[in-house]
Amino acid sequence: MKHVIGLLATLAGLAAATGCDGRAATPAETTGRPAAAPGVVEVPPDSPMLAQLKRDIVKLVDLPTDEVVAPGKIEANPNRVSKVVLPVSGRITSVLVKTGDAVEEDQPLLTIASPDADSAMSAYLSAQATVTQAEAALGKAQADLDRASDLFEHNAVAKKDVLNAESALTQAKAAVQQAHASREQTVRRLSVLGLTASESRQQVVVRSPLAGKVLELTVVPGEYRNDTSASVMTIADLATVWVTSQVPESYIRFVQIRERVEISLVAYPGEVFEGRVSRIADVVDPQTRTVKVQAEMDNRAGRFRPEMYGSIHHIEAVAKTVVVPAGAVVENNDGRSIVFVETSPGRFEQRQVSVGKRAGDVVRVVNGVTPGDTVVVDGVMLLKGMLRPSARGPREPGGVPNAAAALGCGSESAPAASQENARRSAIASGAGVPASLKK
Template identity: 50%
Template sequence: MRMRTKAVLLIVFLSCLAGCGSREPSAQSPQAASSSHADSGEIVLEADSLKLGQIRTAPVVVQAAPWDEFETPGRVELDPNRVSHVLMPVPGRIRQVLVRLGDAVQEGQPLLIIESPEVSAAVAAYRQAQAELRRAQSALSKAERDLSRIRDLFANRAAAQRDVWAAENEVAQAQAAVEQAKAEQEQARHRLELLGISPNEPVQQISVPAPTSGKVLEIAVAAGEFRTDTSTSLMTIADLSHVWITANVPENLIRLVQIGENVEVELAAYPGEVLRGTVRRIADTLDAETRTVKVQTELPNPSGRLRPGMFGRIRHSHGLKPVAAVPPAALVQDNEGAFVYLEKGRGRFQRRRVRAGQPRNGWAPITEGLSPGERVVVDGAILLSGK
């Protein structure tokens, strides 16, 4: 009886041992496979996976890329050195406005017709100055004749020395009066020239000429208005043959740009077209809120197609150097930055973080994370993103 019990227990023990041994491989295999995937960081696709046919890779190449480069948004603005404001030369009534908004004008072209009583007053002042000059010249001529006569009398002992001195004093005073009259006449004549009128044409209407060539950008006056304020702008004329693009460069990048350096400009209105300008001004102060410095670049605009208010970007670098580069399509962005899928072998891929620069000419420079010759996924990266 005891022998039979021992036999039964032995059979049960062997059965349990066999059952545990058969389940051990199946329980360990997934765990081992999962651990291997985590350790390697690879994404593995089966050899017969349809995704392999949709994924395209390309090698990392070497390209010349800019160094010490910055790129920042900008806006086209008027060149403040090429903007003129038209003012009233004298108080008066606007009789006629000769140009319209947007017209192109040449320097000296009449813009307005003004009627003012000060015009005839300026002519009268000039004529009065002329008359005063003639009177002073006549008085000088008489004083010089008197001096000559007194000197003759003095030579013949018929006049005293004090009479000669008195006559000489009269001549000196007459000469001073002539000089003063000439100055007053010149001032009156200059006044007429500023008003654009001739002293021989007594008129009350004058034309206001364009101070510079350019486009009429603003008109703030209408015919019939009476204006007494000679400091208020009536029109704004700007020469658009050159414009500025203003950009706010971050504080930590302002060291990379200097006055007189050339920069590249791309405008949203003309995608793919690179314009070249020259830095004309760097602000002397820093914007405390944005921590940026205003940089203004001059752009040639002979055809007038660069219009104030257009948006774009300015870019500047200090030369080129060879760096690793990939097609921009290889870069995948997330909250932490950019990464690529590196091909490790047939059906084996690895996600790798990179530091990339601004794409140019179909290539994105890689400053950190890749080496030339490695292969990255350039098409189909989305098929690996869920792995």
């Protein structure tokens, strides 16, 4: 019901501003003031229509006058992408993450039941036993040397006995060093398998090599994997991403490493992002005659995703440019671009403008308005419908009648329609209906 009342109020406002002969009602007909000039619409200050007209200011901004635009798409930074492989063959017992999850460096990703883990642990235990034996032999060799040296001082043994004890001690020290080196080898093997020397389990834990997001996952629990060279998971740090584009070879001379570029994305229309050229390919594609250019973007906010489409804008020159919001520009019936400028409160003047290329949510304007002018950006079609026919241009066949005609004006029943409009306006405003208008 509220929508109906709101519509009636709007139509009533239009009826008050539009005559029943298919033309805009002049101030002389409604208020006794002089008639508005062609191309001018005057809206009474108490008209509900004013609330529907959104205005904005004509601005003078810096915009590129010459630029290279190349289509591209977002890719993960290849320097921050890791393909996770299994350290051993075995059966996947659990997968601890899913695609899209954020992971930290060294976080467990999955576990594998593998006989290789048991053999690695056995090798470690054997190496540890060898270390223990070698250290015991070293202690004995040291004691034998001490005893032989003491006996030699008391002329109880020959010099060769001392020399033999010293040789045995040297060999014992070498054996201890070798035993420790062998044990360290087995410890490193355990570490690769996700195990420690204090554990005795057969479950191998695969951990994340870096912090990032899981982009791809190709294993499920229960699956047996024998190929330790195949990737089972892709993890990428997306704090920075690359936009890869193909720049025509005729423009590549303008692009330099570390140069700032503007990037637009299909996913975020009207927004412009900043990047810096990080790589320019050394060869030209012989098929397309283009050169691959990659620009790096900050993505700590996480808005950019690999495979998003967009384009790189390399700006060659910038100049001060007059712009208006794109919604302010419409075409009249003969195809000319126009805007409505509010020259004083409630007075809107139609201006013909010459427009240039669109830049995001604004349009370049060559002439017709000046910075600081107030233009209508929402409700433009309402004002266009209230123009005198001569100001709107030739009426198109099958065109939509103006707002006054939509209320039933222009027919033989115009007086009755005017009374009905007045009655509806009174209802919409919440006022009582005069007795003269009651049915």
